[in-house]
Amino acid sequence: MLNYEMIFENAKNWTKEAGENLRESLKQAIEVEFKTSASDLVTKKDREIEQLFAQKINEIYPSHMILGEEGTVASQDYVFAESEVWVIDPIDGTTNFVNQKMNFAISVAFYDKGQPVIGIIYDPIKDELFSALKGHGAYLNDERIESLKACKLQEALISVNSLWTIPNEKIEEKKLFPIVENARGIRYIGSAALEIAWIAVGRLDAYIDFRLSPWDIGAGIVILRELGGEATTLEGHEIDMTNTSTTLFSRPGLSAEIRSYLA
Numbered sequence: 001m002l003n004y005e006m007i008f009e010n011a012k013n014w015t016k017e018a019g020e021n022l023r024e025s026l027k028q029a030i031e032v033e034f035k036t037s038a039s040d041l042v043t044k045k046d047r048e049i050e051q052l053f054a055q056k057i058n059e060i061y062p063s064h065m066i067l068g069e070e071g072t073v074a075s076q077d078y079v080f081a082e083s084e085v086w087v088i089d090p091i092d093g094t095t096n097f098v099n100q101k102m103n104f105a106i107s108v109a110f111y112d113k114g115q116p117v118i119g120i121i122y123d124p125i126k127d128e129l130f131s132a133l134k135g136h137g138a139y140l141n142d143e144r145i146e147s148l149k150a151c152k153l154q155e156a157l158i159s160v161n162s163l164w165t166i167p168n169e170k171i172e173e174k175k176l177f178p179i180v181e182n183a184r185g186i187r188y189i190g191s192a193a194l195e196i197a198w199i200a201v202g203r204l205d206a207y208i209d210f211r212l213s214p215w216d217i218g219a220g221i222v223i224l225r226e227l228g229g230e231a232t233t234l235e236g237h238e239i240d241m242t243n244t245s246t247t248l249f250s251r252p253g254l255s256a257e258i259r260s261y262l263a
């Protein structure tokens with residue numbers, strides 16, 4: 001039987017340590033490389049932080065699998081729904097890390113045989129640690145976060161990936177216009193993990209994105225659902241944690257109102 005509390009405590013400690021490492025690293029120049037294009041960045045720190053997690057996990061939980069964005073972990077052959085998997089984004093919002101030196105996060109989740117169990121999102125600049133262990137409440141640092149209440153689109157701040165402003169293969173952009181028109185306001189931070197964490201604490205009310213990966217959202221899903229929030233694809237289906245997907249995160253009830261415009 002796995003001791004989830006112990007995994008949760010370890011994961012939080014490692015995440016804070018990694019955050020301290022990133023905070024310190026900003027005192028020096030950041031070496032930037034391009035991945036698939038000039039707007040798809042990676043730094044030495046993305047790889048290093050993922051490696052630090054991998055070392056600790058391999059040492060303490062050698063049978064656990066690691067699904068990380070930078071793929072620094074030797075290829076593992078496993079079935080997500082049958083394994084204990086750590087889903088890690090070492091820096092979510094690398095562009096913000098490089099250009100803004102703020103508004104980025106470390107996202108760490110633990111899934112047991114496909115079930116979301118632990119979610120941790122850490123903003124090291126604000127020193128804000130959002131966390132949840134399924135069934136034990138969600139926290140911002142040591143403060144328990146209250147369950148989310150419903151709200152209407154007209155009172156809502158919606159975060160939408162800026163790709164909505166250009167033709168997009170996932171959704172006809174015109175379909176988003178009534179949401180933009182009817183919401184109280186539109187925002188975009190540039191870190192999927194933070195957009196979800198901010199819904200958890202009421203700074204945003206919903207977040208729409210068109211192509212997110214498991215490591216962007218693994219932790220956010222646990223935290224948001226613990227508070228009664230909703231996490232689905234744009235069509236309202238279950239998110240597949242082994243693939244990229246469109247995503248809609250929100251307070252309870254708001255997803256349905258948003259989806260009614262997208263139909």
Ligand code: IPD
Pocket residue numbers: 069089091092093094095161189190191192193209211212216
């Ligand atoms: C990205 C950020 C961004 C989202 C992108 C992600 P990365 O993650 O979360 O906000 O819109 O789709 O890839 O590459 O900075 O970890």
Ligand code: CA
Pocket residue numbers: 041069094
């Ligand atoms: Ca990336």
Ligand code: CA
Pocket residue numbers: 069089091092093192215216
């Ligand atoms: Ca990411």
Ligand code: CA
Pocket residue numbers: 046069089090091092093094
């Ligand atoms: Ca990343």
